[in-house]
Each structure stands twice: as structure tokens, then as C-alpha cells.
Amino acid sequence: MLRLFSFNLASLIVGLLLFSCKKSSTDQEQQAILHPNEDAPLALLMREMYDDMEEILLATSNHEDIIGYVEKHRNLLTATPTKPEVQNETFALMGESYLYQLEELEKSESEEEVIKGYKALVENCLACHKQFCPGPIKRIEKLMK
Structure with missing residues (x-):
């Protein structure tokens, strides 16, 4: 049972990390949409x-x-x-x-x-x-x- 719990905890942590990275990417995409010519x-x-x-x-x-x-x-x-x-x-x-x-x-x-x-x-x-x-x-x- 301890092994199952640690596996689920590890899966949860990895999932949260992936979700947070994805959210960051979405934020960058939103910024790009707001200012498509940002660097010019x-x-x-x-x-x-x-x-x-x-x-x-x-x-x-x-x-x-x-x-x-x-x-x-x-x-x-x-x-x-x-x-x-x-x-x-x-x-x-x-x-x-x-x-x-x-x-x-x-x-x-x-x-x-x-x-x-x-x-x-x-x-x-x-x-x-x-x-x-x-x-x-x-x-x-x-x-x-």
C-alpha cells in the first residue's frame, strides 16, 4: 500500500508540474495574441x-x-x-x-x-x-x- 501511495503521489507531482508548464505556455500565447508585434x-x-x-x-x-x-x-x-x-x-x-x-x-x-x-x-x-x-x-x- 505504501508503494501504491508513493506512486500516486509521484504521479500527482509530475502531473502538476506538467500542468503548470502548460499554463505558462498558454500565458505566453495569450501575451503574443495581445501584442503580436511585440519586438518591433x-x-x-x-x-x-x-x-x-x-x-x-x-x-x-x-x-x-x-x-x-x-x-x-x-x-x-x-x-x-x-x-x-x-x-x-x-x-x-x-x-x-x-x-x-x-x-x-x-x-x-x-x-x-x-x-x-x-x-x-x-x-x-x-x-x-x-x-x-x-x-x-x-x-x-x-x-x-
Whole structure:
């Protein structure tokens, strides 16, 4: 009976170890699904830009000035993408358009200009993502007022 008990205990321990390893693998798979382009500098920057857009939305809602994002976001023109073919003339033009919209938003003085500028900025994001990387479109749409 002691031998049967130790065999069952050993089986239980091995089973738990295998289960915990499998769970860890599943956690890594979940993380990969959440951030499929995790290692690409452009993907990392885009996530920061999304967070900045949430801050901008909050600032517009609170009638606060919006400044300081242009230089940080300018890196979108040079950051290494997941797929090198993304850095083409169209991407550069869309990036420049985004930066122009952001500059205009930061210069806006009236509430009407701020709201119009913010919506134009989000539309710019959507247009580019429809062209190059459609994955985050639903998330970007949540930025609309």
C-alpha cells in the first residue's frame, strides 16, 4: 500500500508540474495574441502613441492644453517596423500627415478647433491602419469622441 501511495503521489507531482508548464505556455500565447508585434520598435511606439491619444482625449475633455507629443511621435517615421516593406513612400506621407494634424491640434485655441483637430488626428490613424496594419482599427475607433 505504501508503494501504491508513493506512486500516486509521484504521479500527482509530475502531473502538476506538467500542468503548470502548460499554463505558462498558454500565458505566453495569450501575451503574443495581445501584442503580436511585440519586438518591433514601431509597434512599441504605436502602443505609446495610443496611450498618448487617450491622454489627449482626456485633455480635450477637460479643456486643457495639448502639447509635447510631436517630437516623440516623429519617431514613427524612422522606427523599425515588423515588416520592412511598410516603410515606403505612402507610409511616410501618411506619417507626415499625422504629424501635421498633431501640430495643428497642439496649436488649436478654440474648443471647436481642438475637437475638429482631435477627430482629424484619429481619422488619420484609421486611414493609415486601413492601409498598412488593420489589427488595431477597432481599438483606434474607441478613441473617437
